[in-house]
Structure formats: C-alpha cells, structure tokens
Amino acid sequence: MSASFSWDEPEGLAARGTLIVLAGRGEHGGVYERFGRRLAFDAYRVRALGDPTDDPSVLDEAAKLLADESLPGPKVLVGSDTGARHAAHLAAERVPGLDALILAGLPTTPWTTGSWEEEAAARTACPTHQGRLTQDPDFRRGALAVTAELPDLRLDLVQVPVLALHGKDDEVSPVEEALSAYADHPGVHTVTFYNGRHDVLNDALHRTSAATVVLFLERLRLSPELPAIAEDQA
Numbered sequence: 001m002s003a004s005f006s007w008d009e010p011e012g013l014a015a016r017g018t019l020i021v022l023a024g025r026g027e028h029g030g031v032y033e034r035f036g037r038r039l040a041f042d043a044y045r046v047r048a049l050g051d052p053t054d055d056p057s058v059l060d061e062a063a064k065l066l067a068d069e070s071l072p073g074p075k076v077l078v079g080s081d082t083g084a085r086h087a088a089h090l091a092a093e094r095v096p097g098l099d100a101l102i103l104a105g106l107p108t109t110p111w112t113t114g115s116w117e118e119e120a121a122a123r124t125a126c127p128t129h130q131g132r133l134t135q136d137p138d139f140r141r142g143a144l145a146v147t148a149e150l151p152d153l154r155l156d157l158v159q160v161p162v163l164a165l166h167g168k169d170d171e172v173s174p175v176e177e178a179l180s181a182y183a184d185h186p187g188v189h190t191v192t193f194y195n196g197r198h199d200v201l202n203d204a205l206h207r208t209s210a211a212t213v214v215l216f217l218e219r220l221r222l223s224p225e226l227p228a229i230a231e232d233q234a
Helices: 029-041 057-067 082-092 116-123 127-135 175-182 206-222
Strands: 005-007 018-022 045-049 075-080 100-104 162-167 188-193
Touching: 005 029, 018 029, 018 057, 018 082, 029 045, 029 127, 029 206, 045 057, 057 075, 057 082, 075 082, 075 206, 082 100, 100 206, 116 127, 162 175, 162 206, 175 188, 188 206
Parallel strands: 018 045, 018 075, 075 100, 100 162, 162 188
Antiparallel strands: 005 045
16 A cells, blocks of 8 residues: 555644545655645645555545544545546545545646656646655656556536646646546636646646635635635726
C-alpha cells in the first residue's frame, strides 16, 4: 500500500472539512505538501494518497477515509491527472461519505514526452515545484508518457458538486479537450488558469488555485447548491 500524507488544522481551530487527494502519474501524496499545508492553514484537514493507477489499494483507502466519522465534513475528493479520473469514478459509484469533487488537470489524450526537462516544464511552470520533482527519489520520471487504463468518465452519474481546474497552457491535456469533456454536465463548475500548465495545484499560480479551492469549500459548507458568498462590483 502506498504511503499517505496528512496535514491538519492549526492547534486551537476547529476543522472545517476534509480533503482526500488522489495523485497522478509518477506522483505520490507527498508531492502535494505545499497544497496540503496551505489548505490546512485555512483549517481544512488534508489526506494525500498515491496514484490509484499504480496502486489500486489507494481507492480502498480513499473509501475508508470518506467513511471515517472521526474526520470532519464536508469531505471532498481531489484528483489530479489520472487521480482525477479515479476520483470521478468513485463519485459516479456514489461512494458513501462524499460531499464534493475537485478535478485538476483531467487527462484526455496520450502525451509523448521527450527529455526530463521537457516533462518538468509541461507539468509546471513553478521553478520550486520543478526542483522538488527533480530531487524527489520517489517521483517517477517519464510516467506521463505511459498510457494507463483508466475508468470511463461518467460525470452524468455524479450527484455531488464538482469543481474542475485546468491550465490554459496545458500541453499534456489540452484545455479544449478537457472543456469538451465537461461541456454536457451543467453541475461542473470549471475554472481555467491563464498560463497554467498540467499540474495546476502545483503550478506557478498555486496560490490562486488554492484560493479557488477554498472559496469552493466555503460555499460547500453553506449548502450543496454552492450559494454565492462574494460579488465583484467592479
């Protein structure tokens, strides 16, 4: 079983919910440390798991976390890359305990990589995250070029709110293809990021993507209908 990574709310604050992250190709849960720490600072608990494509037991662990009554709700599955397809599959299967779904960098078509430098640049424009991946002995280079067997994307069966995040400069999963996959599903709220690349949660705009997630979570806490809580009057 792949390792799980945890980040909790600051001492003295009540937890506002739980996020369960499913990693993508080549990744492990620790790759999402920066995301986990930032969301934990806002009093959300984060549990980051590995890539279900490499280790199917990750899906069982995610289901156990969703059923764990000691973890505060709302409970949200966050999937990145192939993890997004697996997270959507769990939601379509109506796994108990799930309140919402966040899909980041949904994979669409196979991608052929060249050098590690090209893969790192396709993943993220953030030099800090590129350095993290380069120096991480547990990260698997070249995984983006592997054609993985993934579950069908059955968003029509998903009955919880969905937030989809995608980079406009994503070469691995072109934004037009991702938007097409979401087009017939009015329950999906899509946010695209200018100059954003594939690993949108760990990209140069990681603060903006985290803020987008927090806004979604705060609305979810009020109601599954996601009522507006702020309005731009400009």
